[in-house]
Amino acid sequence: MLKMPGLTETERAGCSNILKLMSAADLMSLSDTVTNKMIVVENVTEAMETILSFTRSAEELLKRKKVYRELIFRYLAKEGVAMPPNSEKHQLAKRTLELWSSGKVLVEEEKLPGGPGETRLSQTSETGSSDFDPSVLGQQFCQWFFQLLNSHNPSLGQPPQDWGPQHFWPDVKLRLLTRTGSEQMEEFLGAELVSLRLVALTRDEQLLLSPNLEPRGLKTLASPHGLVLVAVAGTIHRNQACLGIFENVFGLIRSPLENHSWKIKSVNLKIRGQEALGGAETSAPALTYNSSELQLLCS
Template sequence: MSRLSEKERVGFKKMFISMTTDDLKSLSDTVTNKMIFVENLTEATEAILSFSKNAEELLRRKKVQRDLIFRYLATEGVAMPPSSEKHQLVKRTLQLWSSGEADETELQQPAASDSMEVKPVVDFDPLVLGQQFCQWFFQLLNSQNPSLGQKPQEWGPQHFWPDVKLRLLSRTTSEQKEEIPGAELVSLRLLALTSSERLLFNPNLEPRGLKAVASSHGLVLVSVAGTIHRDVACLGVFEQVFGLIRSPQDENSWKIRFINLSIRGQDALGGAEAAAPALSYSSSELKQLCS
């Protein structure tokens, strides 16, 4: 019988949410040798988890497809290059479950306002803050995508300064520019990208894809590049610059002061490789934005 840990069981349940009923029942037949008849998704899931020998064996099953694991890791805030092969995704998932980064309480999604309270420390490292912020922000934003089948985390204007400004440049078949002021409108426009347009943002948190600098008067700039997906299709790449300032009214948590978001569709890439895109901003250019 199964030797899955509780963390592994919870992880698989999250992963299986994205599977079709037919695929899940087929996986149940394979795992149980068709000895267990299941009538619905819940029974199929329990049969699979009960009769699987271990997590690695189940992850390597043909029906547990590469893209399924990739999307699961993205929702857990683990950024992997879109070009990653299945065995690499399996290895990273097993590391996640054994490290304590993921646990059974994550089924009850934590309030996003709690997870962004990065307390100020003396001589803090802007890059560490940038990594923490990007993991938090993109997990929160991606959770609004209904195609992931998960409970959306708490999104809203509370994460932005009231006078925040969003500059959005989109290059697909044509070029479109938008400039949106105010926390309410910025919140709604970003929400539409994932909730209505069903986009999934996969940031590249490796050194080539993430930079962060801090000014002497409290502004931290975080620049990140990544890929944009809809379901299993890669639509293009994005580059995003955040301006962050602490809010003394909210226990010194960080709030977003401005966002510059540039999106390039596959047509605009001109054949360039979309996997694990690198930033076009240099650290010196970011510092100029601070001034």
């Protein structure tokens, strides 16, 4: 297939991820548009390749009518780029082009052939560097996870993103400790139950979890056996009120299906309400776990 000049590797990867969010009918229609119906495609894979090959610039593709505002919004959210829900299409397109020109794409989600969606978190740049750095993975994972989870809070007015059990290992375990007046411990085992309980926090209880991604609020540890622990502290809100703080420790393990694919193996979530904090500062909470405590949590 002819590949016309114009798209950098980063732009091509980004455009591809936006096209993956489109319906099959819209992809076929867009393929007809960019080729003036000169090329007949048989399926969505051919349609995507044709669109990318005949697109002269990333800006041209983002301006296409079939590339709806909501698609660009969802793409940026998956990249960990927060935009106001009422942003206009041209503003979203401008921010997307800025992201691509920086040469770094933080988060992308790929569908593996014949299987559910895998979370793919990788450092990418125009040189194709993918050296593993646990601290970078921790930043990327938290941006992706909380953006995804918060999108299901109806008060934000955002389109809900692709949440589900596909982001967890089948035997994932969730420990949820809540201190709001009284103390309550809940435990859930299995991808379906863990997924449903976590999304209920934002979708049903309308909580908004805001992680503190500064060094005092985020810690990442990598074990020699492939487990990466990501611990993050943050604040919990409902509407305009700050209800308290949380500390969340995730255990992540690479999927053997693909080198840069990670899934959640364990979640330890501790929530403390304002009354349990005794007037302590909540604006940018710090982690209370030390490294040895983190290793014990997810052992």
